[in-house]
Structures are given as structure tokens and as C-alpha cells.
Amino acid sequence: MAAKEGALPEAAARLKRFMAAEPSARLESVRALTGLFREAQPREMAEESLFRDLLEILIKASNEIEQACKDSSELLDLDTCLVLTAECFRCLRNACVQCAKNQHVMRNLGLIATSIHLIKLLDRMPIKGEPLLTAFRCSLQFLGNIAAGNGDSQNSIWKCAFPDLFLTCLTYSDEKIVAYCCMVLFTCLNSEKVKELLDPRNLSVALHVIKVYKKQLESEWSFLIVTDYLLQCPELVKALYAKLSNQERVTFLELIMAKVSEKNSVTSEEMNVFMRHADFLAGCFQEKCEAVLKLTSAADAEDEEALVTIRLLDILCEMTSNNGQLEYLQTLPDLLQTAIDTLRLTHLAGKQAVNIFTTTHAMTWQEEISHPAVGFKAHLIRLIGNLCYKNKENQDKVYELDGIPLILDNCSIDDNNPFLNQWAVYAIRNLTEQNERNQQLIAQMEEKGLADNSALESMGLQIEKQDEKLILRSARKKPS
Structure with missing residues (x-):
């Protein structure tokens, strides 16, 4: 233990002796310190004078790089300087780990501002070799570590780096530099x-x-x-x-979907944020819903605007599966009507020619995996069902818009589109729950042989009369 305690003062003294020596000599001294700072005790023992010496090395490196940028003939001699710079940042990075004392000392010495200035110089260098990239990466790792759990350091980095340095690093060609930049940005x-x-x-x-x-x-x-x-x-x-472009909107919507799908409990403030997102996304869907009709053509199977519409519907289905967000979305005046109108349009498109919206369209295995519109009508029916859950006003609105016959007419009777049936069952149950008018309508349709005569049976549903009331129940026997 005593030997370990003496290792840091010895390594620090050696660095001070070699401050005026060749870079290679200083490099070995810094490497020794980097190794020591992997452990907590040396980090806690480090004195300010050691960080002053490292700061001096970085300032000298900045001057050399700046001069080399002015005179391109000197660029070829910078590799040793860059290797030493990278090692200094590794050393500082290690010294910051779970050590608020060192973070505080470095910040007060001006190491954050010096590091950011040096990063900007590295970005300006016309030759992007591995030594430069390594120094660049280590500098960002240092900023991430000095900011970790330290609000004052985070504010200092933000003041010096935002927005220019973040933009520089986020658009850099090296993936590691981009990743480390995101780490620093997230931390700050x-x-x-x-x-x-x-x-x-x-x-x-x-x-x-x-x-x-x-x-x-x-x-x-x-x-x-x-x-x-x-x-x-x-x-x-x-x-x-x-x-954002339509491609980028799809990506953004997938990130929103990931957040919406989280099962964590949320505060009232977070729920308010979600409801504002729901309002905005519902408006986007209502504005662009007809774009999905482009997918009736195989040539337009990857239409970007249509893909955005599909993702918007996916999110609205997920949001209306959450009770807190559902209650708000149920009150939006036009969302339910938009869903029914879009279902009617896609259903009509599927009747006019055999395409992805055709009710009994038998998908190939490849289509089932890759076609973006697979399940679109099923999700429209799911959204309608969600919006009608324990909401008589919306149940009645679907009746008035002839939505029930439309849902039943969309149901496959050949099991080519099982999810269509699954969500139709769900929607019909929600539409008929404590709603005799809707139950009677379905019963009348069954009696008249409408909805392909077998729609209810294909969904495993049956209407029957009990005590003068119409009851919706399963038509399939439970397995014995």
C-alpha cells in the first residue's frame, strides 16, 4: 500500500522534471499517470500542480497545431504532438472518474476552455490521420467525464461549446467522434x-x-x-x-413510438406533454392520411409520405391504448371521422383492383414481412375501436357515419388477414358495449345476410336475444 501511495508523487515529479524535455520523454511520464488514475486512491491524492503541468502541455500543443495550420509544411511533424495530446486527455479523463475534487480543480484552471479550443484546432487540420482522430476522441471523452454528475462543469462546457462545437462533432465523418459528442451533449x-x-x-x-x-x-x-x-x-x-424530410420523420416517429410505448408511470406534467404530442400527431395524421392510397401501386410501395402516415397511425393506436391519453384523444372532434373516412377510402381502393388493401388479398410471405401497408386497415379499425371504448358519444358517431357496416365489410373470411379480424372483434365489442342501437344494427345485418353473410362468424361473434336484449357473445365453443 505504501508503495502505491508513493507512486503518484513520484510520477508527478518525473513529469515536472521532463516538462522541458523531448515530447517522447513527457509521453512516458503522462502514460504512467494515466495508468495510476485508473484507481480511486491516486485520483483523490492528485494535487493541482499536476493538472497545471498537463494544462501547460495542452497549451503548447495548441500553439504547435495552430502554427502548423498556418504553415502546411509543418503538418507532417505533428504526429508526436498529437499522440502526447491524446495521452494528456486520457490522463485527465481517468482523473475525473467519480472525483468531484479533480473536476473542480480542472475547471477552475481553465482546462475546459483550453480543451474546446484545441478540439476546434483539430477540426481545422487538413490532414485527418489516426493520431488526430485519437486525440479528438480522447478530448471528447475527457469533456464527458468532467461533466458527469457536475452541474458547474456542464454549464462551462455548454457556454464554450454550444452550439458550434456540437454541430462540428455531430456532423463529423468519424462515428466514434459523433458518439462521444452525443455523450457530452446528453450529459450537459x-x-x-x-x-x-x-x-x-x-x-x-x-x-x-x-x-x-x-x-x-x-x-x-x-x-x-x-x-x-x-x-x-x-x-x-x-x-x-x-x-425533417419524410425519411427522417419516419425515424423521429419511431423514437416517439419508443417513448409512448414505455410502461413506466408518468407524472401529471409528463402526461400533459404526451397529450400535447397526441394533439399534434393527430393533426398531422388528419392532414396527410390520404397519402397512404399511393401504396395501392406496387411501384409506390416505399412512398415516403405514405410511410409517415403509417407511422402516425401506429403511434395513435399506441396512444389510445393508454387510458390517460385515450380520454383526451376521444375528445378530438375530427380524429374518429378521419379514421372512418380513411378506412372507407382504402376499402374502396381495395375493391377497385387487387392490391394491398383488398380484403381477401392473399399476401405472399415476402409481402407479409416487407410491405409497409400490411395491417394498415387493421390499425384503422383498432383506432376506431379504441376511440369508442366506453364512450357512447363516439359509438353513436360511428353508427351515424355508417362505420359498423364498413368494419364488417372489411373482415376477411379466408384468414389471409388475421389481424383485421382480431381488431374488428375488438372494435365491434367496444361499439356494442352498453349500446343497444349498435347491437340491433349488427343483428339486423346478420338477419339480412349483409357483410358477406359470414362476417360475424368469421370473427367468432354472434348476436343473440336474451330477456328482450341483444347480446354479443362468442360463437365458438371452448375446446373441451
């Missing part, structure tokens, strides 16, 4: 800083985070930035949505 963000992203000059930062996620789907930090911060600001969601 809070609810107040998110509001700054609304400024048109700063909105690009949020836009590029979504672009990063679209390009690197396994990027955990970009995912967390969106789900934990950007989605907490409804105004920002609207501003981002307006600026």
Missing part, C-alpha cells in the same frame, strides 16, 4: 437548455441528433437525447417535425 442537457434548442440558430443541433440516430441506429446516446430531453418539449417536437 437539462430542461432549461432544451428550450435553447428552439432558437432557429440552435435547432440544427437537435436536427442533427435525429440524423445521427437514423444513420447509426445502435447509437444509445442519440436515442436518449431524443427520448429523455427533446420529447419533453412539445414546441421543439413541432419545430423539428417541420424541418
